[in-house]
Amino acid sequence: xxxxxxxxxNAVIAAPSRPAPSPSAYAWGWPIExxxxxxxxxxTLPLEVYRSVADPELxxxxxxxxxxxPVPRWIGKAAAPVPAAGEVRELTVLPVxxxxxxPAGEMKLALERRGDQMTVRIDETAPGAAGxxxxxxxxxxxxxxxxxxxxxxxxxxxxxxxxxxxxxxxxSTDLQQWFALGAGTVAGLREADxxxxxxxxxxxxxxxxxxxxxxxxxxxxxxxxxLVAHFAAAAAPEVREYLPLTPVxxxxxxxxxxxxxxxxxxxxxxxxxxxxxxxxxxxxxxxWLPGQSQWQxxxxxxxxxxxxxxxxxxxxxxxLVPLRARRWKLVIRSGxxxxxxxxxxxxxxxxxxxxxxxxxxxxxxxxxxxxxEQDFPMARRFSDPGMLQLLERTGPAGRATLGARYxxxxxxxxxxxxxxxxxxxxxxxxxxxxxxxxxxxxxxLLRQGVPDSRSG
Numbered sequence: 320x321x322x323x324x325x326x327x328x329n330a331v332i333a334a335p336s337r338p339a340p341s342p343s344a345y346a347w348g349w350p351i352e353x354x355x356x357x358x359x360x361x362x363t364l365p366l367e368v369y370r371s372v373a374d375p376e377l378x379x380x381x382x383x384x385x386x387x388x389p390v391p392r393w394i395g396k397a398a399a400p401v402p403a404a405g406e407v408r409e410l411t412v413l414p415v416x417x418x419x420x421x422p423a424g425e426m427k428l429a430l431e432r433r434g435d436q437m438t439v440r441i442d443e444t445a446p447g448a449a450g451x452x453x454x455x456x457x458x459x460x461x462x463x464x465x466x467x468x469x470x471x472x473x474x475x476x477x478x479x480x481x482x483x484x485x486x487x488x489x490x491s492t493d494l495q496q497w498f499a500l501g502a503g504t505v506a507g508l509r510e511a512d513x514x515x516x517x518x519x520x521x522x523x524x525x526x527x528x529x530x531x532x533x534x535x536x537x538x539x540x541x542x543x544x545x546l547v548a549h550f551a552a553a554a555a556p557e558v559r560e561y562l563p564l565t566p567v568x569x570x571x572x573x574x575x576x577x578x579x580x581x582x583x584x585x586x587x588x589x590x591x592x593x594x595x596x597x598x599x600x601x602x603x604x605x606x607w608l609p610g611q612s613q614w615q616x617x618x619x620x621x622x623x624x625x626x627x628x629x630x631x632x633x634x635x636x637x638x639l640v641p642l643r644a645r646r647w648k649l650v651i652r653s654g655x656x657x658x659x660x661x662x663x664x665x666x667x668x669x670x671x672x673x674x675x676x677x678x679x680x681x682x683x684x685x686x687x688x689x690x691x692e693q694d695f696p697m698a699r700r701f702s703d704p705g706m707l708q709l710l711e712r713t714g715p716a717g718r719a720t721l722g723a724r725y726x727x728x729x730x731x732x733x734x735x736x737x738x739x740x741x742x743x744x745x746x747x748x749x750x751x752x753x754x755x756x757x758x759x760x761x762x763x764l765l766r767q768g769v770p771d772s773r774s775g
Contacts, residue, residue, distance in 0.1 A: 600654025
């Protein structure tokens with residue numbers, strides 16, 4: 320455990336002379352259930368921990384061993400991987416015609432080689448090929464096996480708008496066996512003087528060469544005039560949690576709907592869920608920043624949920640720079656304001672790493688308003704920026720989970736400490752005494768400076 324000794328020594332050197340708080344100085348505790356043997360362990364913080372702290376920055380969180388001694392811990396997020404530069408390429412779309420309503424899966428397709436090029440041929444002799452036909456699908460050739468296709472963007476004739484259409488995307492390596500890649504709603508319309516466009520469909524990465532796009536109940540004149548493929552390396556999977564919120568009231572100043580998450584999680588995704596089948600509004604979304612005691616604008620724009628010919632188009636979730644906020648407000652500038660929309664918050668939970676130091680079992684503690692008075696001793700002792708790199712160089716972390724929350728000092732630990740009355744009276748007495756001393760000195764100086772009228 321050379322690593323633990325080095326970290327402990329570093330913490331002792333940096334620590335102030337005052338003793339570290341005991342577990343009872345915190346409101347709540349959780350048993351840590353470590354799996355296997357490791358030099359250090361890792362787990363993510365559940366929402367319950369966020370709702371148990373006094374400090375939005377999570378500085379009043381600590382880890383203690385079985386003897387009540389603090390152990391080094393680090394709280395933060397994993398560094399986001401740098402995405403590799405992607406390729407964007409336009410694809411040729413070959414139309415597939417069949418009797419209206421024919422499923423795309425019943426279309427007979429064949430490969431045709433012309434020199435070194437392999438092309439797609441639509442089998443015109445398939446059953447049902449005769450008679451009235453409509454455009455039911457489109458085929459695109461990637462030119463070779465690819466496993467890095469992540470999305471496609473569609474364009475269509477603008478004159479057929481307004482348009483809301485559900486499009487399914489499938490993949491194949493041989494034009495015979497097809498598998499689902501994704502589906503989405505494309506839209507192009509104007510509502511209430513607002514322009515709405517949705518052209519992109521995200522796809523699940525699989526090895527494929529051919530794409531098949533299909534749809535139902537397309538309007539007259541529909542066709543894919545341009546198809547753009549987006550290729551990129553597979554992104555690392557993200558652990559993300561979501562919390563739907565209903566309003567807790569309204570702001571008397573501007574009528575905005577108020578939402579309370581109960582915790583200041585670092586929100587980086589946000590969606591507005593509009594009630595009913597049809598809804599379109601322009602609104603301003605704000606977050607309350609405790610440190611600044613004011614509302615900060617987060618987004619001002621259009622939110623919608625529109626249905627047309629059985630297809631539904633919804634505004635995409637917002638992607639935000641992570642913002643730790645508990646309270647949110649929605650000010651509707653135009654559109655129907657009642658019933659209230661539901662706000663959906665998304666965030667990546669913080670992870671905590673702690674050294675397997677001292678005696679197990681370990682426990683997590685959180686919630687101490689007095690920590691601020693002491694300049695957050697747990698964070699001050701164990702939040703060295705180099706700790707994460709030092710830990711990760713030793714190898715992978717052991718896994719750990721939290722057990723059920725239990726009470727330590729209780730909710731009163733979340734209340735700011737009240738200064739004893741004698742301190743306040745002592746301060747007033749000292750001030751009054753100081754004024755008296757200064758006044759006495761001034762009086763003596765004044766008497767010394769006035770000449771005696773009886774002299775001379």
